[in-house]
Amino acid sequence: MNRDHMKDLRRYLTFKYIQYLILPSPNIIITLLGLFASLYVMVILTLPSVSRKSTSVFINNIAQADILVGCTIFSAITQGIIISSERSSFFQSTLRENFLTANVHISSLLLSCVSLEAFLITFLPVETRHFRTVRYARVASQIIWMAIIIECFLYQLECFKDVGISYLDIHRQVLLLLNFCFGATKVLKSLIYPIGLLLRIFNVYLFYKIYFRAGNN
Numbered sequence: 477m478n479r480d481h482m483k484d485l486r487r488y489l490t491f492k493y494i495q496y497l498i499l500p501s502p503n504i505i506i507t508l509l510g511l512f513a514s515l516y517v518m519v520i521l522t523l524p525s526v527s528r529k530s531t532s533v534f535i536n537n538i539a540q541a542d543i544l545v546g547c548t549i550f551s552a553i554t555q556g557i558i559i560s561s562e563r564s565s566f567f568q569s570t571l572r573e574n575f576l577t578a579n580v581h582i583s584s585l586l587l588s589c590v591s592l593e594a595f596l597i598t599f600l601p602v603e604t605r606h607f608r609t610v611r612y613a614r615v616a617s618q619i620i621w622m623a624i625i626i627e628c629f630l631y632q633l634e635c636f637k638d639v640g641i642s643y644l645d646i647h648r649q650v651l652l653l654l655n656f657c658f659g660a661t662k663v664l665k666s667l668i669y670p671i672g673l674l675l676r677i678f679n680v681y682l683f684y685k686i687y688f689r690a691g692n693n
Contacts, residue, residue, distance in 0.1 A: 481520050485535055488517050489590060492538055496584045497676055502576065507545055514542035530613035531593060537617040538586045544579040548572045567635050574628040581627065585620045588675055589613075595682045598689055630661045 495510050517539045520526060551572050555565065596604040637658055 481523065481526050484520060485517065485526075485532075488513055488539075489535065489587070492583060492587055493679070496580060496587060497679055502580065511542045511545045514539035528610060530608055530610050531590060533610055533613035533617060534586050534590050534593070537621070538583050541579050541582040541586070544575040544582075548575040548579075551575070570632060570635050574631050577631065578624050578628045581624045582620055584672065584675055585624075586617065588679055589616055589620075591679045591682045594686055598686050627664060630657055630664065633657050634661060 491510065491513060495506050499506065517535065521532060521536050521539070526532065551568055555568050593608060596608060633654065636654065
């Protein structure tokens with residue numbers, strides 16, 4: 477029996493909007509459900525019956541972002557089995573936190589791209605057709621991935637913040653670079669909450685406009 481996979485993708489997007497843009501904080505049960513849903517969606521997107529449009533590119537990247545959740549679970553399991561030093565345990569714990577941070581930030585930005593695309597399709601379908609393409613969706617997704625990877629790399633560097641220079645045996649120039657990264661990380665962390673709030677407002681506004689446009693029609 478044929479199944480309407482587009483309905484599944486719409487349900488998946490609705491679930492992800494609730495998970496990342498409505499719920500105030502990550503929930504372990506919702507996170508695990510999201511992981512299994514993403515695995516299912518990645519299978520769906522390999523089917524020839526599913527259209528290869530720009531929205532599919534964003535959805536595929538949202539699903540791939542949940543691989544980071546799987547990495548977090550795997551890291552937690554291996555740390556419980558393998559005995560490691562206190563410094564190594566702290567490094568792995570920070571890494572797991574950064575995996576989850578990357579998952580949330582990448583997914584939130586990609587969902588905002590989906591919202592923007594829906595807005596443009598509704599209000600400027602002809603004028604924006606030339607850049608609502610698979611190519612531009614891939615470029616936007618790659619930029620988001622690279623930006624968040626850099627963000628989490630800076631977060632991970634904080635593991636070395638309290639380590640003495642004699643322990644690291646590094647040059648003064650490298651230490652200056654690390655101090656610059658620590659300062660950039662502090663500024664970045666102060667911007668995360670307002671950026672997240674603006675993303676929520678942005679998505680609510682777009683759906684408000686789309687909803688009332690559909691209602692008037």
